[in-house]
Amino acid sequence: MNRHRKSIFFGFLAVVVLSGSRPGTWEASEIIDYCTKESARRKSSEMLLPYKYSGSRSKSFTLKNYSQTRSMEIDLVHNRPYKIIFNREGIPEGQKLEVYIYDKPNDKKKRYLLFSNNSEEDIVVFETKYVNDFNYSEIFVDLVIPSFPGDLSGITVKGCLVTTVGYLNETLEDKRPIKHNDQYRR
Template identity: 30%
Template sequence: MEKVVDSLNERLNKMKNIIVAVLLVLGCLTGYSQTVKNSCNWNETVKKKCKNDLKPFHYYAFKITKITFSGSSQFKEVEVPLFHDAEYRFVFNTEGLHQNVKIEIYDKPASYENRTKIYSGTSSERHFVFDPPKSSTHNRIYIDYIIPANSSAKAGVVDKGCVIFYSGFKH
């Protein structure tokens, strides 16, 4: 009988140790949760504001570029195809960013050394319209987003945002 009791106690101790180990692992995992701070706000008000600013141009396209800020600087390039014989209007909405991002528009992609800068600005303008000169919009343009490193990044906080881009054209 003693052997049976000792065997049961030994098994119970092993099970107790396993349960304690599992609880410790779960406690560590839940203690390292991340908070996501996403300020991207693409709602009806923003849509109406952007489409209204396209007038008298005809709506052509829109693109939401999502940005996750990190401890290192980043670069994102968006290619926008264009009609050859049209005038364009670009509307940018950066209300969905906590930090400033540099916005540059070029006639060629970043891989070309001899590209021409058409526009340069920052997201601090929050909502702005740009009418590129017709001479600079042949069959496509390239929008570069230069995203600085997030020096104030807090451990466990992921900072996200977006740039909303609308384009319109007229012949």
């Protein structure tokens, strides 16, 4: 076999082998994406007041015929009140994404559950000032994504959760002088 025919043969062989290792890729698949990241970020940021915006993160996922758990870590500054908003509007109607907040990651023993919410509301708010003796530099969030109740053959259903974090800078705000009638008062 000459060199040109060998390269054609091996190229064809590579296509056959690679396409055979990915079953179902030849089927037409409709993608339904419920994720509304920008809208969810905007709504969540507006709900932060009087807290100052610290950051946001989105967690995208593909719904399956079984429930899934995703984890994320949120870094915090000691002794500072935080407001964390979980915007669940990016999941299909009627689905219930559960939020659990712990003091340690899921591979550690003796984790303490700080907060949980499994309601069907689109917005879930967690404020650290309502947790007794809250003194953590990081928290660990477990998201339980429910199984999709419908038939998933031929379709891919995607969703997302947008998490927005804000902090309250009480130490600076409480000590800032207020100007009133040319007098400073505390």
